[in-house]
Amino acid sequence: MYYALYRKYRPRVFEDVIGQDHITVTLRNEVARGHTAHSYLFTGSRGTGKTTCARILAKAVNCEHPVNGDPCLSCDTCRGIEEGSVLDIVEIDAASNNGVDNIRELKEEANFMPTSAKMRVYIIDEVHMLSPGAFNALLKIMEEPPEHVMFILATTEAHKVLPTIISRCQRFDFHRVDAQVIADFLLTIAEKEGVSLQQDAALTIAALADGGVRDAMSLLDQCMSKAQTITAEVVRESAGLISDDYLFTLSGQIAAHSVNDIFSTVSELSALSLDPGRLCEQLISHYRCLMLTKSGCSSLQLLSCLPQEFERYQQTAAKCSMPEILRVLRLLQDTLDRMGRVHNRRLELEMCLLQCASPALDTSSDALLTRLEKLETQLASGSIPVMQAPAVGLSSGTPREEMGVPVQASHETVADEAPAPVAPAPHPAKNPRAKLPSYDQATPIEQWADILQILSRTNPALTGALSGSTAYLSGEFVLIDFKSPLFSKIIREDSFAKETLRAAIAKVLGHSYRLGPYKAPSREGMQMQQENPVEELLRRAKENGIEVIEK
Structure with missing residues (x-):
């Protein structure tokens, strides 16, 4: 019978647990000295070893011949616990057994002495899912527990557990495991399984696992079914991710405002059945790396990237401004939040990328900062000449006419020509409106x-x-x-x-x-141009009641 890797290589003693030395050392010392508590709270993200350590602790406190705080794994009790035949070790899923009646049954059972083990151990997984009434019932027995009972509570959301429960437990916070530690562990497993796992592929799996060892082993298991030689490309295909080349291509197209190219790239990725939400998540991670690189960060561990990828991030970040990177990040994050509430996720992504590539369509503060920074850069480089303010009272024409801009009452747009560079004042033209x-x-x-x-x-x-x-x-x-x-x-x-x-x-x-x-042009203006100027002057004078004497 085939066992999944995360089951086959599940740690059996505290020494086998990776990345949680701050917890395993303490638990081993407590077991070795006989100073174990009656209740523990294990909290941390998924796949970091909470349930595994709970089972090892249950074996250690009931082992007939413990070795430096670790279970011996050879006595009848250790073998029985691993096989699941010891009735005194009870695992409860609080997500499906979260009612008051379930906890009342537990309280009644806890009063009985263990049948074969030294202690009766209750491992309650996802304890934060208990109802308020169930929490209160559990609190009652945890206040005055029997000497032969131990509670081990495991949760990913400790803030949802009652403070009165937490105060009666020894709390241990499980950390996300370092990516390099996970990668080394995966290389060891691959060697035992007779599979060729490349270093960059192991690091890619570790980065995708986000500190969860179980997630990393599950992804490795999937990759092993796909190929005997596991490369980074095999990992991305198994995880449903696009190549980093696409991410750098999209960020380059956004920086170049190439909207048509962006739509073509999205269409190409859509043909590969890529989920728009997954693409949005990858773009967020990509721009996060650009943000950190632009800030001067050079830690590959913090960036979660390979050395050859870091060089590309440096080159790309040099072409982008920080306000522009932050603007795109916020647009992508807002789009990802909306994708859970819309039907057409691809359209939502295309609208977001259009805004990213067209700052004129974005009225946010980040977009305005980007435009100001671009204008300052152009002024500093001299690509936009600086206009000197005209002296007051030197001309009777309107300012817009003096700059050569046509006066237009019905439109808000003015002429776009930049003012001429500062130069000695020319002699007044005979016809100031000649250039209009x-x-x-x-x-x-x-x-x-x-x-x-x-x-x-x-x-x-x-x-x-x-x-x-x-x-x-x-x-x-x-x-x-x-x-x-x-x-x-x-x-x-x-x-x-x-x-x-x-x-x-x-x-x-x-x-x-x-x-x-x-x-x-108005009809009145056309009529004025066709009439004789003298006749027009006489006509206007008569209309205004001015006496005209013709000679």
Whole structure:
């Protein structure tokens, strides 16, 4: 009969328990000196050895020939306990026996002397699942327990156990086992089983187990059924994980704002039947490593990665800013929380990645910090010239007109051209409005659809905001008649989107233009241009009741 690895290699004495020396040494000394307590509380995460130590302790206190606090494993009592034939060792699952009646039956049995062992030991697993009434019933017998009774309570959530119960127990907190310790243990087991387990594969299993030895052994068991030579890739396939290459690819696409490439990668992973929630968890772990690396952390144990992976994290982190990493982390964490409440998990993930790659769509404080940091970097590098504030009272024109920006009342968007570098003040131009675009002379751009098609490859969000728009050419300006207010918001707040649009225009039209909003000329303005200026002056004077003498 085949036994699972975690059962086959379950520790039989305290010395075999790995990673819990702070507990096993104390328990061995208590047994050796005969100073055992009547109740214990073992708490810690799953797979760290709580139930295993409880069974070893039950054997040790009942062993006929204990060896330095460990059970001898050869006497009738030790063999009977391991076979499960000793009735004085009672294991109770509190998750299914959590009522008051179950604890009352236990209290009645506890009053009887043991049948074959020295002590009657009750091992109550997941004790936090007991009902309030059951806790109170258990408290009564733990206050004045019989001398021949020992209680060992095990739980993963000690905060749910009544304080009055905890105060009557010796509490032992089981720690998560170090990844390197688990990896060495797995290599030993693989050697005994005649399986080739590579070092990086053992470390990968240990990292996935998150400190749980039982989880690590179960995953190793699954990998052994898949291949005789276990590599890191075999481990990822058995655990349903994607390759780290995909994670670095996605983070690079997010940093480059390549939305189309992100959707293509997600589609490729979906074809491999990868669960979106699992991918989101992996991305969170990936960006956590980027955050730690960006902070200067170089501990492979803290990062839970291999040495060759650490070099890639350093290269990737150098291309990202800390606010950007934190922003993506929060978006991924919020998405993972929502995935449990939505039906279409893939759509939820795609929406999240779209926000990650398009800062203009994110109005959170992290996104604003990222934009400010990007602007500061551009100012420091000189890619954005600094404008000197104009002196007060030197010009009668409006500030927007002096900067060469068309005045537009119906739109919030202003021209995007950066101010010219600081230079000696030029002589006043004879016609200060000569550089402004003329709306009535603007000509439609017939290639606007081609421009939007090129833009859709690099910035789908901006292309969507320009849906139904038209554009006109007037001098050095491309005037856009947009329908969605989202376009105005994106252009104002995202310099990358603005430059992407200008690049698409330059690619089609062969020249770099400034951007501005389009305003259709009014009928009154057209009529004024067609009339004689003198006649127009006379007409307006008569309308206002001014006496006009014609000579």
